[in-house]
Amino acid sequence: MRTILMLGAVAGLIAAAGCGPRGTGEEGVQGAAAPAKIYRWKLITTWPKNLPGLGTAPERLADNLRLMSNGRLDIKVYGAGELVGAFEVFDAVAQGTAEMGHGAAYYWRGKIPIAAMFSTVPFGMNAQEMNGWLHYGGGMELWRELYAPFGLVPLASGNTGVQMAGWFNKEINSLEDLRGLKMRIPGLGGEVLKRAGGDPVVLAGGDIFTALETNLIDATEWVGPYNDLALGLYNVAEYYYYPGWHEPGPTLESIVNQTAWQSLPADLQAMVEVATRAINDDMLNEFTARNNAALRTLVEEHNVQLRRLPDDVLAALKEAADEVLAEVAGDDPLAQRIYASYMEFFAGVEAYHNISERAYLKARAPAAD
Numbered sequence: 336m337r338t339i340l341m342l343g344a345v346a347g348l349i350a351a352a353g354c355g356p357r358g359t360g361e362e363g364v365q366g367a368a369a370p371a372k373i374y375r376w377k378l379i380t381t382w383p384k385n386l387p388g389l390g391t392a393p394e395r396l397a398d399n400l401r402l403m404s405n406g407r408l409d410i411k412v413y414g415a416g417e418l419v420g421a422f423e424v425f426d427a428v429a430q431g432t433a434e435m436g437h438g439a440a441y442y443w444r445g446k447i448p449i450a451a452m453f454s455t456v457p458f459g460m461n462a463q464e465m466n467g468w469l470h471y472g473g474g475m476e477l478w479r480e481l482y483a484p485f486g487l488v489p490l491a492s493g494n495t496g497v498q499m500a501g502w503f504n505k506e507i508n509s510l511e512d513l514r515g516l517k518m519r520i521p522g523l524g525g526e527v528l529k530r531a532g533g534d535p536v537v538l539a540g541g542d543i544f545t546a547l548e549t550n551l552i553d554a555t556e557w558v559g560p561y562n563d564l565a566l567g568l569y570n571v572a573e574y575y576y577y578p579g580w581h582e583p584g585p586t587l588e589s590i591v592n593q594t595a596w597q598s599l600p601a602d603l604q605a606m607v608e609v610a611t612r613a614i615n616d617d618m619l620n621e622f623t624a625r626n627n628a629a630l631r632t633l634v635e636e637h638n639v640q641l642r643r644l645p646d647d648v649l650a651a652l653k654e655a656a657d658e659v660l661a662e663v664a665g666d667d668p669l670a671q672r673i674y675a676s677y678m679e680f681f682a683g684v685e686a687y688h689n690i691s692e693r694a695y696l697k698a699r700a701p702a703a704d
């Protein structure tokens with residue numbers, strides 16, 4: 336198994352050695368033994384440019400790769416709408432409009448229904464468990480197999496941790512309150528809301544604020560306090576609900592055009608793998624560090640009303656989620672293998688986490704609900 340380097344340390348070493356990126360003309364890198372080929376890539380994202388957490392991760396990834404490669408892999412990052420729209424990223428990278436993309440696999444559910452399992456499953460695995468499945472449980476191999484016919488190479492590239500259930504303009508006291516509710520919620524969670532009587536819509540992050548402000552939608556989920564504060568959602572909704580049953584630890588993805596990937600020498604491919612693995616971890620660290628303070632700001636400065644979804648509403652949503660999940664693989668053999676792999680890993684890791692993580696959290700705070 337590969338050793339994961341901490342990129343801050345790598346960047347420090349490179350800087351200390353005085354061999355940071357410089358002189359990146361068309362011909363090669365100054366100071367190298369022989370002129371090195373420079374790969375200039377475009378990276379398109381589904382996120383608003385530089386949105387804290389989600390949008391800054393691909394920027395950091397590009398910066399790290401520039402440093403690690405001594406300027407040989409020079410990636411320019413574009414926010415949603417700059418080159419293509421948020422939901423055009425998959426096709427644009429497949430077609431080679433850009434060499435690389437950053438987003439979430441559930442956005443491509445209309446094209447590949449099972450892709451949603453590589454981002455998040457309602458009431459499914461959390462960040463720690465997803466990372467275990469992807470990197471040590473066979474998940475990455477299946478993900479690569481799923482995207483190969485589209486000419487794309489996927490790499491896990493971020494996780495937000497457990498999200499919030501979302502923003503509402505009314506209290507949710509019973510399942511009845513979800514009926515007819517027009518809510519921005521992507522992925523399998525949207526399908527679950529539909530089974531529960533709601534009306535799910537999918538909007539890119541940059542379009543949510545206006546949609547809620549103009550009553551195009553009644554409610555929305557986005558990520559969690561750190562990201563939701565940045566989008567200003569407290570200005571357009573009063574009640575902030577938890578827990579994020581629909582996104583218990585979504586994995587974000589990088590996708591690389593297969594031809595562009597194969598054009599890279601082995602050392603640059605290795606750098607991309609290590610740098611994406613590092614950003615996968617780094618994003619979770621950032622959300623973990625920032626969410627708590629952001630929640631305090633939302634509640635104390637912006638008077639946001641924090642609420643927990645009632646137990647019976649969560650139970651009904653879980654029942655609907657079990658139905659949706661049972662049908663997600665359909666009759667496609669690869670989708671069935673992905674489903675079986677996820678569910679088998681989930682059952683095993685859940686059993687162990689019940690007597691480790693869960694037992695510990697209960698012991699640490701017995702009165703917490």
Ligand code: CA
Nearest residue numbers: 556557558582
């Ligand atoms: Ca979300």
